[in-house]
Amino acid sequence: MTIQECYQKLGGEFAQVEKRLPSVSLVRKFVIKFLDDASFSELCHAMQDGNRAEAFRAAHTLKGVSANLGFSRLLTSAGALTELLRAETETIPEDAAALLEEVKRDYELTVSAIRAYLESEDQPK
Amino acid sequence: MVQKKHVLIVEDNELNRAILGEILSSDYQVLEAENGQEALEVLRHHKDSIALILLDVMMPVMDGYAFLDRIKADKELSLIPVIVMTQSDGEEDEVSALAHGATDFVPKPYRPQVILHRVASLIKLRETAAMVNQFQYDRLTGLYSKEFFYQKVREQLLENPEEDYCIVCSNIENFKLVNDIFGQEAGDRLLKEVAGITQSMVGDTGFCGHLGADRFLCLQKREQERQDRLNFGSFPEQEVSPLLKSVVMRWGIYEITDRSVPVEQMCDRALLAANSIKGQYNQFFAVYDESLRDKLLREQVITDAMEPALAEEQFVVYFQPKYSLNDDCMAGAEALVRWDHPEWGFMSPGEFIPLFEKNGFIPRMDQYVWEKVCRQLRDWQEGGISRCSGLCECIPGGCVPGKSGGYVPGAYPKVRRGPRVSASGDHGERLCGKPRADHQHGGGAAEAGLHH
Structure with missing residues (x-):
């Protein structure tokens, strides 16, 4: 699997990212690093805890990272959740749960695509 | 090898930090901090070498705005340009950032070329400002340099059309002799002392410049200057050095009545007045009038x-x-x-x-x-x-x-x-x-x- 194919799988825009970062190997490096990124798990925890402010911050960060890496699909759902959580309310709005599910779905898609890409790299051609 | 300039990245997300660091590392030495608190620590140790700060707004443990407020309050740190990384959520973020004192903002997603250009030009701007600062202030005495003094006078006159001012030019009698007999170091010390006293005499209501050698210029409100002349000699015994006690200073005053006269000429007239009493015993002040010019x-x-x-x-x-x-x-x-x-x-x-x-x-x-x-x-x-x-x-x-x-x-x-x-x-x-x-x-x- 090439990295372009990986991007296709996760619903991302490789061409965009390639323009932004100095080299393909760097793109690859950061894509792999995404697997270690904590924002998604932080988001889930915050949502569980009912902490709106934290959830907002985590969603916001996830959105930013997705934007940087060109993960358009994840960017969209994370963005939607971010906007919903932006309003400074005491508790998490009810609609947030549904949006969270979308984020979870897109996140899983993204991560599995990256993992598949990694595995295909390890396999001898 | 020229050392790369240091840039501080303040961002809590590791991935973002890595990407930013990568973008900048080609041209700069990158320092990192996870949040505002850490950033302050880094700044404390490296404040003289950090040329620019890239700041994420959203951070735990002291968010971006709080951090901005902190550094803007510090005299030295406030000079470091800060670029805030905003997310294109709308104008609010950007306006907030600028209102808190950020020098510029760059939206996410990161666009490397834009970031590099902005960083470079902000650093250049700051360096130029520092250089201009050098030209504005006379290195020896800390008073305004000649050109800058003229400029400040022009501004002051423009901003206060109703107020009456005068230019006071002072020089030290036989200053060259002081340099010859006591050496240049002593001469310099004398100048610094005179500058200090002149500045304290003028206070907040006016300002002073060092014209060069032993000549000083002040802009004062006319009332204040007249008052000073009346009180001359009755100043409280200041701690002055023996060297200062043994020199004679003369003051020439030009009362600004005609604002169409160029500032340089106003100062010349004040100088003329000062020179007109050169060598005269017990005459310390002279006010310029037309007969002097004639x-x-x-x-x-x-x-x-x-x-x-x-x-x-x-x-x-x-x-x-x-x-x-x-x-x-x-x-x-x-x-x-x-x-x-x-x-x-x-x-x-x-x-x-x-x-x-x-x-x-x-x-x-x-x-x-x-x-x-x-x-x-x-x-x-x-x-x-x-x-x-x-x-x-x-x-x-x-x-x-x-x-x-x-x-x-x-x-x-x-x-x-x-x-x-x-x-x-x-x-x-x-x-x-x-x-x-x-x-x-x-x-x-x-x-x-x-x-x-």
């Missing part, structure tokens, strides 16, 4: 005319007879010089002798008068007027160097053709009692003698 113009006109006047023999020597009461007869004469100018008419020595002493024309004048006198003496002798033994008269400053009290006729070769002139005790008269070098003070004595 005097200067007149002096220039005379200076321009002196050479041709000499060539055209416009200077006329008159002989004033002297009568001896003891002997009951004419005892001699005194040679006096007058300038008969074709246009200006008769000019008394008081108008030009001090000026010639000042500008060094006087020896030529001396020589001229000597010749005239000697020729006249020869004429008289040939004409049979007896007892024309000698007449000595000395034009101040024109004494031929030799022992004081005597002079060498031979110094003027032309004179040899005339009669021998000797200094004789009875008929002799010294008008200039002071040594040659002291031309300035000779002026007074000469006037007294020549005005008989």
